[in-house]
Amino acid sequence: MFINIAFRNIFRQKRRSILTGLSISAGYVLFALTLSLIEGSYSNMIKLFTENHIGHIQIHSDDYLTRPKIYKSINDKSKIERVLSADQRIISFTPRAYSPALSFSEEKTGPVQLIGIDPEKEPTVSRLREKITEGSFFKEPQDASDKVHALISKSLAIKLGLEINDEFVLIGQGADGSIANDIFIVSGTVGSKSSSDKTSVYVPLTTMQAFLSLNNNVHEYALLISDISQAQKVSQNLQSALSDFVVSPWQVVEEVFFKSMEADKQGNWIFLALVMIIVFIGVLNTIFMSVLERTREFGVMRAIGFRAVGLVTLIFTETILLTLLSLFLGILVALPLVFWFSEVGYMFPEPMDMGGIEFQHLKGELSFKVLFVPMGIVFLFATLTSALPAIRASRLTPVDALGRF
Amino acid sequence: MRQILVLLLCLPLVVNGSEDQAKSIINEMEKLYRGNSSEVSLTMQVETPHYRRSLEIFGQTLGKERAIFRIISPKKDKGITTLRRDNEMWNFFPKINKVIKVPPSMMMGSWMGSDFTNDDLVQETKLVEEYDLELIIDSETFLIILTPKEETISLWGKIDYLIQKDPLLPLKQSFFDDYGTKVRELVYKDPKVFGGKLLPSAMEMIPLNKPGYVTKLFYNQLEFDPEGVSEKSFSLRALKKRI
Numbered sequence: 001m002f003i004n005i006a007f008r009n010i011f012r013q014k015r016r017s018i019l020t021g022l023s024i025s026a027g028y029v030l031f032a033l034t035l036s037l038i039e040g041s042y043s044n045m046i047k048l049f050t051e052n053h054i055g056h057i058q059i060h061s062d063d064y065l066t067r068p069k070i071y072k073s074i075n076d077k078s079k080i081e082r083v084l085s086a087d088q089r090i091i092s093f094t095p096r097a098y099s100p101a102l103s104f105s106e107e108k109t110g111p112v113q114l115i116g117i118d119p120e121k122e123p124t125v126s127r128l129r130e131k132i133t134e135g136s137f138f139k140e141p142q143d144a145s146d147k148v149h150a151l152i153s154k155s156l157a158i159k160l161g162l163e164i165n166d167e168f169v170l171i172g173q174g175a176d177g178s179i180a181n182d183i184f185i186v187s188g189t190v191g192s193k194s195s196s197d198k199t200s201v202y203v204p205l206t207t208m209q210a211f212l213s214l215n216n217n218v219h220e221y222a223l224l225i226s227d228i229s230q231a232q233k234v235s236q237n238l239q240s241a242l243s244d245f246v247v248s249p250w251q252v253v254e255e256v257f258f259k260s261m262e263a264d265k266q267g268n269w270i271f272l273a274l275v276m277i278i279v280f281i282g283v284l285n286t287i288f289m290s291v292l293e294r295t296r297e298f299g300v301m302r303a304i305g306f307r308a309v310g311l312v313t314l315i316f317t318e319t320i321l322l323t324l325l326s327l328f329l330g331i332l333v334a335l336p337l338v339f340w341f342s343e344v345g346y347m348f349p350e351p352m353d354m355g356g357i358e359f360q361h362l363k364g365e366l367s368f369k370v371l372f373v374p375m376g377i378v379f380l381f382a383t384l385t386s387a388l389p390a391i392r393a394s395r396l397t398p399v400d401a402l403g404r405f
Numbered sequence: 406m407r408q409i410l411v412l413l414l415c416l417p418l419v420v421n422g423s424e425d426q427a428k429s430i431i432n433e434m435e436k437l438y439r440g441n442s443s444e445v446s447l448t449m450q451v452e453t454p455h456y457r458r459s460l461e462i463f464g465q466t467l468g469k470e471r472a473i474f475r476i477i478s479p480k481k482d483k484g485i486t487t488l489r490r491d492n493e494m495w496n497f498f499p500k501i502n503k504v505i506k507v508p509p510s511m512m513m514g515s516w517m518g519s520d521f522t523n524d525d526l527v528q529e530t531k532l533v534e535e536y537d538l539e540l541i542i543d544s545e546t547f548l549i550i551l552t553p554k555e556e557t558i559s560l561w562g563k564i565d566y567l568i569q570k571d572p573l574l575p576l577k578q579s580f581f582d583d584y585g586t587k588v589r590e591l592v593y594k595d596p597k598v599f600g601g602k603l604l605p606s607a608m609e610m611i612p613l614n615k616p617g618y619v620t621k622l623f624y625n626q627l628e629f630d631p632e633g634v635s636e637k638s639f640s641l642r643a644l645k646k647r648i
Binding site for chain 2: 169174
């Protein structure tokens with residue numbers, strides 16, 4: 001009976017209902033779209049960030065991640081590779097070795113970060129190959145006596161005054177305490193002058209291992225998984241399978257980035273809350289007005305025996321019905337919008353630089369969370385908003401209500 | 406009774422010697438290994454918790470101020486050479502054909518990944534000139550306490566140099582930091598006769614602040630005043646000589 005009366009009441013004042021409904025719908029669409037863009041731009045950034053170099057999950061020996069030392073290396077490679085290959089969720093993985101070194105060209109010197117990579121596996125995990133701006137990706141040296149090819153970051157090439165096929169020298173400390181020294185040839189440059197990666201030198205892993213007397217050891221495994229949102233879960237599973245090592249999802253590897261991102265997201269919720277408050281002050285206003293206008297009607301209802309609780313229920317039902325209708329309308333609008341943003345997106349005319357990563361494509365995210373979290377919140381807010389007018393209406397006595405106009 | 410007292414006063418168990426005496430003892434110690442000129446083949450064993458490495462080294466010295474050390478094996482490091490002239494030091498890397506001067510800031514850095522510093526190679530001879538010496542004579546040993554002179558820039562707050570009296574051989578050097586904590590120890594071991602001279606054939610450098618680390622040095626051969634060691638052997642050209 002309440003639903004019938006509620007429907008009748010909603011449709012009796014069409015214009016008022018439509019206005020209230022539209023403001024709820026618009027609030028919902030705004031909310032869903034903002035959330036979608038926030039989530040979308042972050043997941044886009046995370047995707048760029050992780051696929052740039054670090055991967056979704058990394059495996060190290062001991063506390064290499066926080067306190068890298070050349071001797072904290074992984075020597076049981078076959079076990080790790082067996083476990084990684086067996087896991088269906090893992091798309092690709094690659095071993096790496098790191099060491100600081102000193103570089104010398106004809107006239108200049110400079111510190112570098114030397115990175116040993118597997119030329120075959122590395123491109124399946126990171127974008128290194130795509131980032132080459134000049135020259136070419138290297139191949140494994142054919143012959144032990146051949147000089148080794150290396151990829152160097154563009155900034156370093158400029159700093160040392162090196163061109164493609166120029167020679168340069170690296171000196172570092174080997175894992176056995178020896179002084180590692182050798183001549184390398186520039187086979188390509190990585191990134192641009194403005195890239196954050198200013199001192200990297202990439203050499204084939206086997207060369208690196210010989211150079212630093214690492215034997216067959218590596219410092220890191222980086223891997224990509226099919227669903228990045230599962231990184232923490234997959235990481236935990238791997239950790240229990242590989243108890244001798246430390247498995248870290250990207251959230252741990254890039255803790256600073258992750259934390260500042262989380263803080264930023266918190267800030268965005270405050271912004272969203274403000275949007276919601278503005279929308280619901282409007283809703284509150286319309287409901288109040290309708291209650292006020294219907295004082296006489298409520299008085300009559302009370303006079304013919306309608307109880308106060310009944311009035312409250314009626315007003316609640318009306319608001320809930322109206323909200324549900326508005327949300328239905330809202331989702332009809334929001335779904336294609338969010339879908340368009342997540343599939344096509346918007347290209348900024350100028351790329352933004354965020355923590356060394358070029359960011360140009362604004363994309364939304366289409367997910368259960370983006371559509372239904374706002375829905376829940378809007379529904380809750382609308383119901384709460386109607387509580388105040390409802391209580392007010394229930395306090396009316398028939399005499400006052402009828403006598404007022 | 407009085408006679409006994411006088412006798413006791415005349416025979417103290419520990420006698421403080423003069424600074425000159427201390428100087429001559431240290432000079433004696435330094436001549437022990439060096440002679441006028443020398444040629445030496447050494448094995449250096451570096452042991453750490455993470456790795457263990459053995460190097461064969463061939464060295465030549467002339468006087469106090471000239472020394473050259475060449476790595477003979479392992480193959481990877483073969484030919485890496487260190488030249489020391491007066492207070493300066495250079496390393497030569499044959500693979501990259503590069504001579505790199507060891508800058509003053511690197512003097513406390515490790516020499517070839519061992520627990521010996523570059524400074525140990527250069528400064529060893531400066532003890533007499535840059536430190537105040539105090540000699541304590543015990544029944545079987547001399548203990549020379551070296552404290553850096555006012556104007557000396559030294560890493561060590563104090564060095565205790567323990568020397569055996571008969572035969573006159575070094576036993577141990579203990580290095581203390583400015584707070585009086587012992588930070589490393591150089592122990593001389595296993596005296597053998599080389600070229601008619603008795604001298605310890607092994608040394609162990611133990612950094613006490615790095616548990617598990619030790620560098621052992623073994624003298625395989627030591628020849629004094631050999632032929633072919635002259636000023637020319639210590640030129641930058643000689644440094645770049647390929648072996």
